[in-house]
Amino acid sequence: xxxGEIHALLGENGAGKSTLMNVLYGLxxxxxxxxxxxxxxxxxxxxxxxxxxxxxxxxxxxMLVPVFTVAxxxxxxxxxxxxxxxxxxxxxxxxVAEVSERxxxxxxxxxxxxxxxxxxxxxxxxxxxLVREVDLLILDEPTAVLTPQEIDDLLDxxxxxxDAGKSIVFITHKLKEVKAIADRxxxxxxxxxxxxxQPDASEDELAALMVGRSxxxxxxxxxxxxxxxxxxxxxxxxxxxxxxxxVDDIDxxxxxxxxxxxxxxxxxxxxxxxxxxxGLRPAIGGTVRLNGRxxxxxxxxxxxxxxxxxxxxxxxxxxxxxxxxxxxxxxxAENLVLDTYRRPPYGKGLSLRPTAIRESARERIDEFxxxxxxxxxxxxxxxGGNQQKVVVAREMSRPLELLIAAQPxxxxxxxxxxxxxxxxxxxxxxxxGVLLVSSELDEILALADRIAVMYRGKVLAVxxxxxxxxxxxxxxAGVTGESAAEETDE
Amino acid sequence: MSSDEERPGGGPADPDGGAPGTGTExxxxxxxxxxxxxxxxxxxxxxxxxxxxxxxxTANTFTVTVLAIVLALAVGAVVIALSDQAVxxxxxxxxxxPGDTFAAAGHAIGTAYAALFTGxxxxxxxxxxxxxxxxxxxxxxxxxSETLTYAAPLIGTGLAVALAFRAGMFNIGAQGQAxxxxxxxxxxxxxxxxxxxxxxxxxxxxxxxxxxxxxLLAGWLKAKxxxxxVITTIMLNYIAAPSFVTWLVTQHGVQQPGRNDPISKxxxxxxxxxHLFGSGLRANLAIILVVGAxxxxxWLLRRSxxxxxxxxxxxxxxxxxxxxxxLNRTYLLVMLFAGVLAGLGGASIVLGNTPNAITxxxxxxxxxxxITVALLGRGRxxxxxxxxxxxxxxxxxxxxxxxxxxxxxxxxxxxQSLIVIFVAAPALVRAIxxxxxxxxxxxxxxxxxxxxx
Numbered sequence: 001x002x003x004g005e006i007h008a009l010l011g012e013n014g015a016g017k018s019t020l021m022n023v024l025y026g027l028x029x030x031x032x033x034x035x036x037x038x039x040x041x042x043x044x045x046x047x048x049x050x051x052x053x054x055x056x057x058x059x060x061x062x063m064l065v066p067v068f069t070v071a072x073x074x075x076x077x078x079x080x081x082x083x084x085x086x087x088x089x090x091x092x093x094x095x096v097a098e099v100s101e102r103x104x105x106x107x108x109x110x111x112x113x114x115x116x117x118x119x120x121x122x123x124x125x126x127x128x129x130l131v132r133e134v135d136l137l138i139l140d141e142p143t144a145v146l147t148p149q150e151i152d153d154l155l156d157x158x159x160x161x162x163d164a165g166k167s168i169v170f171i172t173h174k175l176k177e178v179k180a181i182a183d184r185x186x187x188x189x190x191x192x193x194x195x196x197x198q199p200d201a202s203e204d205e206l207a208a209l210m211v212g213r214s215x216x217x218x219x220x221x222x223x224x225x226x227x228x229x230x231x232x233x234x235x236x237x238x239x240x241x242x243x244x245x246x247v248d249d250i251d252x253x254x255x256x257x258x259x260x261x262x263x264x265x266x267x268x269x270x271x272x273x274x275x276x277x278x279g280l281r282p283a284i285g286g287t288v289r290l291n292g293r294x295x296x297x298x299x300x301x302x303x304x305x306x307x308x309x310x311x312x313x314x315x316x317x318x319x320x321x322x323x324x325x326x327x328x329x330x331x332x333a334e335n336l337v338l339d340t341y342r343r344p345p346y347g348k349g350l351s352l353r354p355t356a357i358r359e360s361a362r363e364r365i366d367e368f369x370x371x372x373x374x375x376x377x378x379x380x381x382x383x384g385g386n387q388q389k390v391v392v393a394r395e396m397s398r399p400l401e402l403l404i405a406a407q408p409x410x411x412x413x414x415x416x417x418x419x420x421x422x423x424x425x426x427x428x429x430x431x432x433g434v435l436l437v438s439s440e441l442d443e444i445l446a447l448a449d450r451i452a453v454m455y456r457g458k459v460l461a462v463x464x465x466x467x468x469x470x471x472x473x474x475x476x477a478g479v480t481g482e483s484a485a486e487e488t489d490e
Numbered sequence: 491m492s493s494d495e496e497r498p499g500g501g502p503a504d505p506d507g508g509a510p511g512t513g514t515e516x517x518x519x520x521x522x523x524x525x526x527x528x529x530x531x532x533x534x535x536x537x538x539x540x541x542x543x544x545x546x547x548t549a550n551t552f553t554v555t556v557l558a559i560v561l562a563l564a565v566g567a568v569v570i571a572l573s574d575q576a577v578x579x580x581x582x583x584x585x586x587x588p589g590d591t592f593a594a595a596g597h598a599i600g601t602a603y604a605a606l607f608t609g610x611x612x613x614x615x616x617x618x619x620x621x622x623x624x625x626x627x628x629x630x631x632x633x634x635s636e637t638l639t640y641a642a643p644l645i646g647t648g649l650a651v652a653l654a655f656r657a658g659m660f661n662i663g664a665q666g667q668a669x670x671x672x673x674x675x676x677x678x679x680x681x682x683x684x685x686x687x688x689x690x691x692x693x694x695x696x697x698x699x700x701x702x703x704x705x706l707l708a709g710w711l712k713a714k715x716x717x718x719x720v721i722t723t724i725m726l727n728y729i730a731a732p733s734f735v736t737w738l739v740t741q742h743g744v745q746q747p748g749r750n751d752p753i754s755k756x757x758x759x760x761x762x763x764x765h766l767f768g769s770g771l772r773a774n775l776a777i778i779l780v781v782g783a784x785x786x787x788x789w790l791l792r793r794s795x796x797x798x799x800x801x802x803x804x805x806x807x808x809x810x811x812x813x814x815x816x817l818n819r820t821y822l823l824v825m826l827f828a829g830v831l832a833g834l835g836g837a838s839i840v841l842g843n844t845p846n847a848i849t850x851x852x853x854x855x856x857x858x859x860x861i862t863v864a865l866l867g868r869g870r871x872x873x874x875x876x877x878x879x880x881x882x883x884x885x886x887x888x889x890x891x892x893x894x895x896x897x898x899x900x901x902x903x904x905x906q907s908l909i910v911i912f913v914a915a916p917a918l919v920r921a922i923x924x925x926x927x928x929x930x931x932x933x934x935x936x937x938x939x940x941x942x943x
């Protein structure tokens with residue numbers, strides 16, 4: 001690493017990027033080899049040592065105390081006290097103000113962290129490191145949780161840090177960002193450096209280095225041949241846990257044999273929309289029909305439980321696999337039957353059929369290339385991409401009428417993304433209606449036959465797949481032009 | 491949690507068997523195979539003996555549990571020595587003749603633990619006498635019979651707690667459920683002049699229903715109103731005993747005629763549990779019933795669709811709900827089953843042990859001890875049976891210990907508690923015995939969720 005350089009570390013999930021950086025940050029100790037800082041070999045027993053040597057890290061999952069203010073979080077672990085042992089909050093506030101001034105990281109030192117949006121929370125993490133006067137900042141997958149605008153902001157911050165002489169290790173598997181910001185790129189695969197590249201290398205080259213073979217970044221698909229409507233949502237309104245009306249009078253139609261992409265920054269009601277369709281959340285108004293039969297009617301009555309809805313041929317890949325999609329303690333085999341265990345051949349009467357479950361697990365693991373040592377392995381020990389493949393394998397290996405896929409490739413590497421996208425298109429070609437919800441515009445543009453853009457609980461527009469990216473981006477930010485309004489009726 | 495069997499490293503046997511034409515399969519199949527295997531080099535070279543030695547020197551569940559018992563006995567020995575009069579006397583001149591103190595301590599500990607053993611497992615002297623025909627063989631079985639008698643109700647309540655643990659619920663209410671089980675069994679048992687066999691079955695059913703309803707009540711409060719089961723079950727414990735039972739057994743028609751203290755009529759002989767080793771020994775059908783119940787619970791958790799739901803809800807309720815599992819139905823069923831199991835424990839006392847009548851203290855503290863038993867058994871049915879037998883033995887032996895060496899019964903309680911504390915702190919056991927670390931979860935970590943659970 002040179003001073004004032006942004007070095008991108010590129011690799012698939014489970015390639016060893018995070019492990020390497022945890023060693024650098026003193027969270028793990030190396031089995032062999034050494035770390036040189038300013039040509040001096042170092043051995044970090046803890047993050048404290050690493051910070052002492054000028055290395056700071058911003059984790060993928062933030063390490064902030066939600067009920068503390070920004071300043072309190074920043075001073076946490078390095079509290080300054082006045083003579084008689086009082087916490088010196090004023091100095092902490094001054095530190096925050098000074099650092100945010102110097103690097104253009106705008107943030108209110110007195111705001112409670114839990115009230116801040118994710119992008120700002122990340123800023124607090126960066127400030128935390130900068131206040132400790134680090135020279136090298138490690139950012140572990142910093143863009144995974146950000147909206148497109150927040151990503152742009154982050155890239156700006158990184159540039160200004162670079163101009164101030166700080167070095168940055170930028171861990172990611174998103175090729176576009178790497179090309180936009182990195183000075184140097186190192187690609188890691190299966191724990192080994194497999195190559196270095198310049199930022200002017202093409203995305204295809206980088207992807208090939210990462211995966212170890214050439215990958216297609218675009219999805220080949222024939223034009224859709226839509227049939228009858230499978231899902232019909234009319235005037236649907238749903239409230240979230242806090243009673244806010246987060247789905248507000250939505251009309252949607254998904255036909256057999258087409259992919260309807262729902263674009264939108266996360267938190268604009270997509271989750272609640274899907275949960276209502278799945279019978280996991282009551283509707284306060286409007287109707288939902290599956291193949292013409294009601295799930296929610298105008299009187300606010302729900303027909304059938306989630307289990308019944310699944311049994312009617314709906315596959316559901318939830319957005320947050322760890323939270324809603326998988327039981328981490330359960331084996332791969334058990335997770336593969338998590339919503340079909342009652343039905344033949346996996347269950348008969350009261351008893352499970354272990355043989356059938358095993359057989360099917362073997363087939364699914366092969367078919368979906370789930371990298372696990374055995375079907376008895378606990379799913380929680382697999383890498384994120386492989387966990388996602390387990391969810392996808394479960395939901396897409398029975399005859400479906402409707403597939404609801406929310407963020408189907410979140411945290412999934414390039415190779416697996418290609419595979420999952422291929423499966424979704426294949427499912428469409430089999431005549432299944434697909435409702436694809438994603439905050440990744442690239443994913444929507446690659447797969448969707450029609451695109452609905454959601455903003456603040458409403459569908460702002462339904463547009464065709466050839467709509468310019470910029471316009472959808474504007475719609476995602478809530479900007480509707482005249483031309484957008486015209487196409488709403490399409 | 492159920493992945494007991496381990497396949498050796500390596501991928502699926504037939505990597506080319508996937509869907510043809512995607513290209514992904516063939517391209518990555520070799521990598522898929524080598525990946526996991528490379529992680530455990532030299533795995534194939536390990537011999538069978540090597541694996542056994544490895545397992546015994548690693549801090550796995552088994553070694554930690556056994557060593558926790560050893561540690562608890564060691565600490566118990568210190569307590570025994572310090573509570574012995576001879577030891578205390580000799581300590582007054584400890585610096586003049588330290589040997590006396592150690593000899594006295596050794597004697598006190600030796601006789602106490604010998605009594606613990608002879609009172610719970612077998613007395614070699616009796617065995618010898620029986621061999622020479624000086625006493626009956628049944629007296630040889632007497633200690634075992636006592637152990638089984640103490641163990642049976644503990645296993646029942648232990649299963650009640652363990653089953654709820656696996657579904658992510660902390661059932662503190664086994665005490666009240668056992669009490670209601672005892673009441674149900676007792677009422678059915680003395681109300682009707684039962685014919686043989688049918689009487690036992692009817693009284694047992696009365697016990698299961700009593701306990702089950704009490705458990706179901708907590709489950710219903712949780713499912714319907716979201717009331718946390720820890721709070722409701724504690725309160726239901728108070729309501730069951732002493733309040734309800736004391737009122738009940740002093741009612742006319744329930745209270746034993748001629749008595750002023752709170753005790754019910756005795757259960758009809760035809761409704762009492764048959765003895766296993768003849769009428770001279772207390773061991774009765776209860777132990778068979780609870781072991782049978784443990785097998786049923788084991789099947790339920792491992793092999794049934796209901797158990798799959800229970801475990802899924804216990805491990806990740808969000809994912810379970812998303813997969814179409816009804817949380818409310820699970821809460822209801824789990825608490826019903828837990829209540830039935832605790833009810834079995836309570837019923838087995840009233841129907842099995844003299845005076846075969848309901849009193850406010852008839853179930854002792856088996857509900858709370860059941861929590862301990864379930865923790866030591868790590869929420870697994872077989873573990874719970876073993877833990878129940880151990881605690882039954884400690885309780886049976888404690889009486890003998892008090893008789894022969896004047897060691898207070900409470901020492902046995904201290905040992906039981908210490909076992910669980912050591913099992914709950916595997917790092918401590920590991921450090922003391924310098925075991926190699928293994929990913930052994932601290933007890934209770936996965937079992938019970940906190941208040942936010």
